[in-house]
Amino acid sequence: MKKKWIALVLAGAMVMTAFTGCGNKKSDDSATKDDSAATEESSGESTEIVNKEATIEVPEEVTKGGELKIALTSSPKNLDPVKYTGTYEAQIIYQVCDTVVTYDKELKEILPSLATDWIISDDGMEYTFTIRDDVYFQPGEYQDGRLMTAEDVAYNMNRSAKESAMNRLDMLDHAEAIDETHVKATLKAPSAVFLTALTNAGNAIVPKEEVEGWGEEFGNHLVGTGPYAMEKFELDQQTTLKKNEKYFIGEPNLDTVIFKVITDANQEVNALRTGDVDIATQLTGETVKIVAEDETVNLEKMAGIQIGYAYFNMVNGPTADAKVREALIKAVDYKELAAGVYQYGEGEAACLPLPRASWGYDESVEADVPSYDPDGAKKLLEEAGYGDGITLNMYITNETFRQKAATILQSYWQAIGVELKINTVEWGTFSETAASGKADVFAMAWSWYPDPYFFFDKMFATSAIGTLGNGQGYSNPEVDQLLSDALIETDQAKRAEMYKKALKIITDDNPGIFYGNPAECLGINPKVQDFNQRADGTIKLCTAEENVWVVQ
């Protein structure tokens, strides 16, 4: 009899999983159908999503204590500020450490942090910072929570300038402490982005004793001045932070913060729905829809400081010909392309190589982008001598956005006689192929600070050729001149003018199709309060502008 029972249980389990699988799918499908039927005319290719707001009763008093769990889609590895390379590490560094200055939550203005104010010399070469005298490091293995001084700031700036894996402070010549609370930083040449660079997690202030004491291992034992101190770092698993009661801005509300690594996108959302995590970062594709439609969690969406684009090879192959590039652009309807790529509303259509949120953006340049005209495109190709058609090699990584973009481009270009071969490769291959200028076209997304420098100088400056940013070899002396002038100028209004000029010249050169502005999407449990989403995707839990807490 026992055997029969086993058989029955096994069979039952199988049948149940099979049915729930189908059942789920069906209800999903029918929901989509109903919604799209209701909004058929407006929605085009994209799926209409009903965002179901989850609410809970929020007490008037802030409840202190408790735990916040945040999902990261990849494991943070080396947490040493000067050595970190990924956004995952930055999320943790920002909680454990502070920077000298910081961006406000809108990413528009630079605010004081460890420095209360700063004076820039007239020639733009020297920055003198006044450092707070009431900030203490978290206790660690090699110091017991001593006062942070101007000496520490100078040490960290010099260390970053010399050792940073990403050359994050390459404009700095040296920094020195003048007295207990003043630091003078001398630049190699005037640089308008020095303060912006200082807001990066890579330039966080850490105690010298810990860096030298731990040596290579410091990346696993980060210590700083921030609101949460590192308690346990488990690679590929989770990082546990505990509140730093002596935080200089004020006592953080949460007792514990846990960053959990969940690499599978579906599982990240499952964990959010089951309450295994409270915040799920970097949602894309269908998971955005699942979170929006779930009645127990909320979707937060914000236009990111990002552009999605396909970049043409400016040096080799048919796309080196300006006419071919213009033809390829004319063959594409940007709005339809973006609607197809951001099917679940995870981004919007764009057309210029700068995010709209950047202060260097100029709407008037939008008119310069060749408009959709397949017949005109064909004519241009004939004029360029490619009447019989051409074959282009495109490189993308194995990501849904890129794949969608590539297949849509393929069908648009096919209509004008261009055959597009799509090579889907993983990141390592992609970055090498793209950086060395071996792709006719490559598609990716670029994101950084809102300062146009971090887009233009990295993607269109002659000096950036050979890096992934400008692997396609864009080079225009006029643009180079404007970019180097804008870097020396410290007046933002004047810089904006220069960048707008550069934007126009670049757009007229037709270097690529800058079709989209991806959004930062995150899923959040309604019990999380006083949380501000930021356009660059960084999470900050306790600053002068917010102090996150959870309803118990």
Place this chain on the structure above:
Amino acid sequence: MLKTIVKRILQSIPTLLIVVTFTFILTRMIPGNPALTMLGPQAPKESVEQLEEELGLNKSKGEQYVIYLKQILKGDFGRSYSYNQSVVELIKERIPNTLVITLTSLLIALVLGMIVGIVSAVRQYSILDYIFMVLALIGVSMPIFWLGLMLVLVFSVNLGWLPAMGMGSMAKGVWDVVSHMILPCFCLSTIPMATFARITRSSMLEVVNNDAVKALRARGLREGVVIWKHALKNALPPIVTVLGLQLASAFTGAILTESIFSWPGMGTLIVSAIDNRDYALIQGVVLFTAIVFVVINLIVDIVYTVINPRVSYESGKGGN
């Protein structure tokens, strides 16, 4: 016996050398520059060059190979640059996590699989036999990835009984650890369970009706004793072979299951190593895997001679 073991160990040296050489060549053949991969899209050129020098990637491939061989001979597996830890440390850290779920699921699979197999063989062509074998077929062919996600949808998201991912912690009690293991272990045991069931069934079928077993029955032994003691013993060798192979792969981790359930084992380690083009780590893990396979094969061969003395290595004319 000792002579055989020493001989086998010596024989495995060329095998390992070939593995080392092939992994070296293959990792170098994966396109993608490790320095560029590590530093990401925004890295300036100088940083990339600097890191290449640090990693010794600016040396010629031949030089790199010689350096690597010398290291291995000294027992040094190198340092993983993406994890900033020694490769041996990393493997040591991951092995227990992996063994916990792989051995548990292997044990479940072995016990249930063998019971099912024996029952099916004894009641050949009965309804039970058909049901078991259809289930086994489904078990072998079920995509682990789909199964895992479905299990989570049902038992975590809809029913809320079990955690969706991660590894439990003893600090939160035994149930925390066990509850985190249920779904990954179930997921991981389906394929080996089905395999064991099918192997046991076919191997038992060969034995249950042969003359020796018939003679036992004729001597009046109880059917239970005949089946569980005598027939099973004779049917064991193929099961042990399969068990050996499954055991060896248990050490290397289950890449899909570990990724779905965010289980920090060998599977996620090798995936991350390949993603990051972490040459030292890829080479280290592959070499480790090869050693495990060689050792387990050796053990399996020794066990063979114990459970079936007809297989003799000493005389050189064994009955296999």
